[in-house]
Structure formats: structure tokens, C-alpha cells
Amino acid sequence: MKTYKTFTLTALALLTLSACGQQQPATQPTDETAAPPAHVLTQEAEQRLDIYQPVDLTADLSHLSADQKRMLGLLIDASKIMDELFWQQAYTGEKEQLLSQLDNQEVRKFVEINYGPWDRLDNNQAFLTGFGAKPEGANFYPADMTKAEFEQADFAGKIDLYTLVRRNDAGELYSIPYNQAYKEQLTAAADLLRDAAELASSESFANYLQLRADAFESNSYQQSDFAWMEMTDNAIDIVMGPIETYEDQLYGYRAGFESYVLLKDLAWSERLEKYAAYLPELQRGLPVAEEYKAEVPGSGAQLNAYDVIYYAGHSNAGSKTIAINLPNDEQVQLEKGTRRLQLKNAMRAKFDEILVPIADQLIVPEQRQHITFDAFFANTMFHEVAHGLGIKNTIDGSNTVRQALKEHASPLEEGKADILGLYMVTQLLEKGVIEEGQLEDYYTTFLAGIFRSVRFGASSAHGKANMIRFNYFAEAGAFTRNEQGQYAVDMSAMREAMTSLSDKILTLQGDGDYQGVGELFDTMGNVGDTLQTDLDRLSAANIPVDITFNQGKQTLGL
Secondary structure, rough: OOOOOOOOOOOOOOOOOOOOOOOOOOOOOOOOOOOOOOOOEEEHHHHOOOEEEEEOOOOOOOHHHHHHHHHHHHHHHHHHHHHHHHHHHHHOOOOHHHHHOOHHHHHHHHHHHHHOOOOOOOEEEEOOOOOOOOOOOOHHHHHHOOOOHHHOOOOOOOOOOOOOEOOOOOOEEEEEHHHHHHHHHHHHHHHHHHHOOOOOOOOOHHHHHHHHHHHHOOOOHHHHHHHHHHHHHOOEEEEEEEEEEEEEEEOOOOOOOOEEEEEEEEHHHHHHHHHHHHHHHHHOOOOOOOOHHOOOOOOOOOOEEEEEEEEEHHOOOOOOOOOOOOOOOHHHHHOOOEEEEEHHHHHHHHHHHHHHHHHHHHHHHHHHHHOOOOHHHHHHHHHHHHHOOOOOOOOOOEEEEHHHHHHHHHHHHHHHHHHHHHHHHHHHHOOOOEEEEEEHHHHHHHHHHHHHHHOOOOOHHHHHHHHHHHHHHHHOOOOOEEOOOOEEOOOHHHHHHHHHOOOOOOOHHHHOOOOHHHHHHHHHHOOOHHHHHHHHHHOOOOOOOOEEEEOHHHHHHH
16 A cells, blocks of 8 residues: 655745736735745645656667657657646646746645646635636636627637737737747757757658747647658657647637647557547447548558657646547548547556555455556557547538537537547447457446546546546446445446436537537536545545656656
8 A cells, every 4th residue: 555745834934926817816915015825735635636646757768779769858848838828828827927826845745746837636626725717728828808798899819729818908819829928938849850850760750840840930830740641650749839728728728738748558559450440440449429430540550559758738637547539630530530649658557556445345246357567558548549430520511529619619529538438449349359358348447447537627628527427427337336335337327328318419510519518527527525435435445546757868868
């Protein structure tokens, strides 16, 4: 069993946030000479400083050439720029001003993990006194902007992924493209990518690095997304730029900066190649009316396994991603499909450090043998594959699903991927395409995975999806709970719940039913008393909620 330190917390010094339009301390001095109150860790947060298990993020680099190792160093340097840009997007004040006031290193580390004073795994509650709730629009929009004002305004770039919304001297809203707002940083990142391209042994990877560098400067990313889909022979890879929209919880319109630096695991990737060919067949068999599955997935879908050696920005904030499905551009998806990247070393760390201990607490003893890494890997992988199934545009042709569902789009999409991933596993296992394990392994590991993920809270897209799935399955009798607070999968009921929830989510997406999705979240997007009691048992057992990384050139020996 792990042991954790108990920290004695000292008062934190004054934090002043003076930037225009940024969040101010909730309590102000009564006159110019009075000292403002110090920001200290809230009492509720004192027990949360150790919810992340530190893990060294390493990989075997011995097979890489000297040029490839130099390239990794450049890519890590560019990733650090993505990290700084995400801080500016996520936090409404000045990062260094905040960190400089924190004498306690454990509190400082918690701020760095969360990219600000709000606990990402506790529904974005402020863990330092003097701060209110985190703005739903993060720092993408003016702090005083209302939804009504935004929706009534008419200006260029209003819903552009790669713009910030700001207010001019007349008080009117306008947008500023990322390549203008962050010109100095993006120019530096572009230079690093071009330097890395000169060291690349893969011509297609070098081309992608050049195009991604161009995108940083032009604010147009689609061409580089197409180039990324055409890479197949590169041993080193990156996911870098403004990509996911989860940080914009006001509308889900704006993309946050992030980066992953990756090494392809050729042996594991070869095992996964066969699954992509089944996507069209699985799409046709989706348990929903024909009009909601009329789109055909791109034939160029790729499945690969990687060791990740660096996280930055959005991907490093709070809970750590262990699988990726990109690009998000709907046109690229329809023409080329997507790439699904399984981050094997990070996945293994979460399985060993978190999922197995959770199962020992919450799964009935007679089903614990069904908790396997192969099942965890497959469930995670097919979650990402399932993003390519279903529908990207509403069936009336008026909008993309993302635009129609606004801030609900990302959490509902994650819920779709969760449930369709399990559907795909079920179909492929019964066809004999998946040869490892039995269906009980995948369903039981899926249930244990819900408990792991539901601890992330309901503020994130993944968190909301987890809550809906758990509550929907509970109502459908997909599992039972005994007097000891241990859960058992009902195989038949879980399969029926999987089918009906798949139909419900796909229909909501295809209809672009913003109100219906909101009602689903309101009724099923919360943690009940019984579940909270069980989650508290996991905390009492010192089981970490997630992992955090010791990473960088020194950790890798570069």
C-alpha cells in the first residue's frame, strides 16, 4: 500500500492580478493602505494535494540515432512553448506572479498540475482562498462577457477555433487570431519545428513539421492535418498545436494549446493494424436508425501504439490522456479518417497504480480475475476508434454536431466514444477478430474503469460522460452492488444498456438536440450519495486519482 506525506501548510502571500479583464481577488482592501488578505489553501483542499501519483515518464531511446535524439530535444523545447500558451488560455492572471507567491512547494506543484488555482478533478473548485469559480470560458473570452451579449454580437471569427474574443475601447466584442495574439511564441515554436524537420529521416514527417510550422504562422491548420494523416513511416511523432476545445466550457468553440512527443511501438502497432478495416462494417451495424449512421468513415484510419515521452499544455492539465483520436477537423475525418494513438506506457502506469487497486476495493472477488491490461488497453483504444463512428453533421444538414450542441458537444461525444467503444469490442470479440480474453474481461474492466474515471469529477467533458454512463447503467441494472459495497457486472443487462444508450446518444447528436442533451446532463450528470460513499472509500485507501509526470530531457537522459 502506498503511503503519503501529511503537509503543514503556511499562509500564502498576497497575489495581485492586475491584467485588464482578468479575475481579481474576491476580497479587496478597504483602503489604499490596508494589506489585502493572503491567499491560502482552502480547508477542503488540504487532503487533495496527494491525489496524483508521480511517475517517471521514460522510454527506451537506445535505437534512435544522434539526429533523432537531437530532434526530440527540439520537439520538447517547442512543447514547452505550447505549455506556456495554454497557461495563458486557461488562467486569467499571470502565471509567474501566482507561482512566485507560493512558498509551499506541494501547493505550488498542485497549482502547476491544475494550470491555475482551480482543482480540475474537483469540478474546478478554487483551492486557494480569494478566488471565485473558474470562468467557464477560461481566458478565451472577456471575463465580463455574458452569453446573451456574445450571441447577439456579430463579428468576424466569432466561432473560429483559433481566435480569442476580446473587447475594444468602445466595449464591442471582436476576435483576434492566435497567430496575432501569440505571434512571438508561435514564431519561436515554428522555428524549432523547422529545425527538427532538417533532422528527420522520414520525408513525410519532415513535410508535416514544415506544414505545422507554417500553420502556427498562418493560423490555418487543415493542410497540416491532412499531411499528418499521410505519415506512416515515422518512428517519432508529435501532436502539437491548438487542438481540443474542452477548456472552453462556455461554448466549446476555442481550441487549447497542447503537445505530446511520441515514440512509435512498432510491435504493438502491428497488432492493431487489422482493426481499422472493420470500421465501415461496424458503422453499418450501429444500433440506431439508418439516417444516423449514413456517413461513411474514412478508409485511411490508423491504429498505432506509442510510448509518450513528453506532455504539455492541455494534455498535461489535471488528468492525463492515455489515448488520442485526431484530427478533429470534420472534413479531414470524412476524407481521410483519423489516427488513433494509444499511449501504452502512460496507460500501463494508470492500470498498475490506479485501476487494479480500485478493483480490489469495489469489484466482487469472484470477478476480479477479469480485470486485465489487455482489456483495459482495448477498451481505451476502441474509445478512440469509436470517435470515427456515428455522425459528424446533423441529419438535416444545417450544421456540424459540434456547432449544434455547443458546450454540450464535447462531453456527449466522449460519452458516445465510451459506449460505442464497448459495442465495437463486443462485435469484434464475437467475430473472432479480437483473440485475447473473453467478454467478461472487457465488461468487468469497463465497469472498474468507470470508477477510475468518475473520480475526475463532472466538470470536464470526460467527467460528464462518466457520470451519465454510470447512472444510466445503474438504472438499467447493468451491475449490482452488495452489502460490502462491491459491484458485480450483469452481462446481459450491461449489453442491453450499451445498446440503448448508444441509440440515445447517436440520436441526440444527429438531431443536434441541444435542449435534449442539456436535460440528459441535468438528470444523469451528477454523483449520487451511494457512489460518493464508494469513492470516499478509495480515497481512504490512499488510491491516487490520477498520475503526474516527472518528465523532460534530464529524465530521458538527453
